[in-house]
Amino acid sequence: MTALQAGQSGPPAPSAHPERRPRLVTPVPDEIVEACSLASLQIGGTTISRLGITSAIRGEGRTTVAIAMALVQQQDYDRRALLLELDLEHPTIARRLGLRMQPGLAELVRGDASAGEVTQLWSERVAVVTAGGPVVRGDRVLTRLLSTELLTDISQGFDLVVADLPPILGSTVGRLSLSAFEPLLLVVRAGITPVARVREAVAGMPSQPAVILNGA
Amino acid sequence: MRRYLETFLRHRLLLLVPLVLALVTGLAAVTVQPKQYQASAKILFYGSSGDVAPAGSPYSYMSPAEQQMGALKELITSRSFCSKVGNRGPLALYLTGGTPAGGGVGGFMTKIIQRLGLAAPTGATPDQVDSLTYDMLNRTVTVIATPPQLVTVTFSAADPQVAAGTVQALVDQFSAETLETRRVQAQAVVTFFEQQVAEQDKQGATAESAVTKYLQAHPGLKVADTALTSLRRTADLAHQRYDGLLLELDQARLDLAAQSQPGGAGFRVIDPPVPPTQPVGQTMAAVRTVAGALAAGLLLTVLSILALTAADTTLRRPEDVTSALGLRPAGTIPRVA
Numbered sequence: 001m002t003a004l005q006a007g008q009s010g011p012p013a014p015s016a017h018p019e020r021r022p023r024l025v026t027p028v029p030d031e032i033v034e035a036c037s038l039a040s041l042q043i044g045g046t047t048i049s050r051l052g053i054t055s056a057i058r059g060e061g062r063t064t065v066a067i068a069m070a071l072v073q074q075q076d077y078d079r080r081a082l083l084l085e086l087d088l089e090h091p092t093i094a095r096r097l098g099l100r101m102q103p104g105l106a107e108l109v110r111g112d113a114s115a116g117e118v119t120q121l122w123s124e125r126v127a128v129v130t131a132g133g134p135v136v137r138g139d140r141v142l143t144r145l146l147s148t149e150l151l152t153d154i155s156q157g158f159d160l161v162v163a164d165l166p167p168i169l170g171s172t173v174g175r176l177s178l179s180a181f182e183p184l185l186l187v188v189r190a191g192i193t194p195v196a197r198v199r200e201a202v203a204g205m206p207s208q209p210a211v212i213l214n215g216a
Numbered sequence: 217m218r219r220y221l222e223t224f225l226r227h228r229l230l231l232l233v234p235l236v237l238a239l240v241t242g243l244a245a246v247t248v249q250p251k252q253y254q255a256s257a258k259i260l261f262y263g264s265s266g267d268v269a270p271a272g273s274p275y276s277y278m279s280p281a282e283q284q285m286g287a288l289k290e291l292i293t294s295r296s297f298c299s300k301v302g303n304r305g306p307l308a309l310y311l312t313g314g315t316p317a318g319g320g321v322g323g324f325m326t327k328i329i330q331r332l333g334l335a336a337p338t339g340a341t342p343d344q345v346d347s348l349t350y351d352m353l354n355r356t357v358t359v360i361a362t363p364p365q366l367v368t369v370t371f372s373a374a375d376p377q378v379a380a381g382t383v384q385a386l387v388d389q390f391s392a393e394t395l396e397t398r399r400v401q402a403q404a405v406v407t408f409f410e411q412q413v414a415e416q417d418k419q420g421a422t423a424e425s426a427v428t429k430y431l432q433a434h435p436g437l438k439v440a441d442t443a444l445t446s447l448r449r450t451a452d453l454a455h456q457r458y459d460g461l462l463l464e465l466d467q468a469r470l471d472l473a474a475q476s477q478p479g480g481a482g483f484r485v486i487d488p489p490v491p492p493t494q495p496v497g498q499t500m501a502a503v504r505t506v507a508g509a510l511a512a513g514l515l516l517t518v519l520s521i522l523a524l525t526a527a528d529t530t531l532r533r534p535e536d537v538t539s540a541l542g543l544r545p546a547g548t549i550p551r552v553a
Binding site: 194 | 226528529530531532533534536537540541543544545546547548549550551552
């Protein structure tokens with residue numbers, strides 16, 4: 001079942017003039033979507049095909065920004081976006097977007113489900129792959145995903161893959177998937193996260209990330 | 217500057233609490249502080265500088281008022297003098313009346329008064345009362361000279377009668393101390409001259425006796441010879457010295473007698489102390505206390521702002537991303553309710 005069949009109010013049909021398309025009722029406030037729209041221009045706009053959203057520690061708004069970034073692709077650029085949940089230790093996207101938990105990434109990697117079965121259409125141009133069932137060894141799931149053609153398979157047909165990555169310092173697999181999703185966008189909670197922690201997280205990143213301040 | 221302002225706005229309640237607490241404490245202190253009544257006496261000292269300090273003395277350039285002011289201030293630093301003042305006037309009795317600090321507002325006020333040193337604790341010993349008297353007099357008595365001859369003595373207490381009575385006792389005790397000193401000195405002078413007169417009287421008698429013996433030894437002497445002239449001169453000199461010493465003795469006795477007369481101490485009180493009817497300087501004291509409390513609260517608030525700002529190691533603005541991390545800020549998500 002997709003989000004449209006799960007009782008959510010369905011998205012309006014696309015019109016010829018995108019600027020007059022009614023806004024989707026989203027779990028992300030409009031102010032955040034607006035801010036992410038501006039940030040999207042800073043990190044490449046329509047030129048990027050992959051985007052990794054991460055943070056130093058948990059609770060900085062990583063998942064919210066990832067959802068907003070996927071929405072921006074649909075609303076501003078009319079692009080198809082795939083939202084990939086890679087925070088296997090604390091998955092939240094299914095609950096937030098009203099989607100089913102399984103099958104998801106874990107089942108895909110295990111071979112228990114196909115790419116089409118794990119991909120859930122949330123809105124007209126945004127699809128979601130949730131983390132899936134309980135995962136004991138997240139590092140194995142991520143390693144298999146990144147070392148095989150699975151990622152390419154599920155990315156077929158989408159203009160942009162937005163990866164909701166695990167936090168760098170708050171997760172055992174934080175740094176594992178950074179190099180596969182560039183550019184990287186580092187979400188920092190303004191007034192909360194100490195600079196030292198952010199520096200520690202940035203120190204091991206494969207490339208310099210762009211930073212978005214949350215709650216400034 | 218902006219960071220400090222941001223810190224204040226973020227923690228304004230926390231930072232205003234010390235200020236409010238300080239203000240409340242100041243107001244409470246003003247409220248519970250007992251009223252003070254101030255009594256004073258003006259004293260006129262006689263004579264010129266030379267009367268008090270001889271020419272050539274290091275103090276001869278000072279006026280009588282300044283010299284006596286110094287003398288009185290020195291006496292007040294003496295515990296025995298203060299003890300005598302306290303016992304002579306109502307102060308010691310007032311301080312001895314240590315009321316047991318019972319419950320309620322009255323008991324609380326009593327404890328405050330005892331803490332402020334304005335009353336002795338319950339069951340205080342004479343030594344404790346003397347110490348309290350000494351502290352209070354040294355703390356509260358002011359002696360100001362208005363040259364050349366006027367000195368004003370002021371004392372403050374929570375009771376107007378005690379204030380006036382203590383000033384009077386202070387003046388009386390100072391008078392007694394001064395008179396005693398002068399009496400002792402005058403008596404010493406009298407004793408000295410009495411001895412001198414007695415000695416000179418003997419010498420005069422001896423000289424007269426020598427003249428008589430000479431005349432008896434030379435009965436037919438019609439014209440005074442050299443020896444007789446010399447003897448008579450010696451006798452005359454002895455009598456002259458005797459007369460001079462008698463005059464000095466009379467003067468010394470006169471001086472001694474003068475000590476017993478009013479004004480013998482060399483001064484008189486031209487404005488005696490009167491129990492004041494209004495407490496002193498309550499408004500100014502209140503303003504000073506509240507201003508001090510506000511200043512302390514403000515200082516604490518400022519220090520807290522500085523400490524909180526220094527302890528803030530987080531990122532707050534896009535500029536911080538560049539300055540602290542050297543990274544590119546992609547944007548800012550506003551705070552959403």
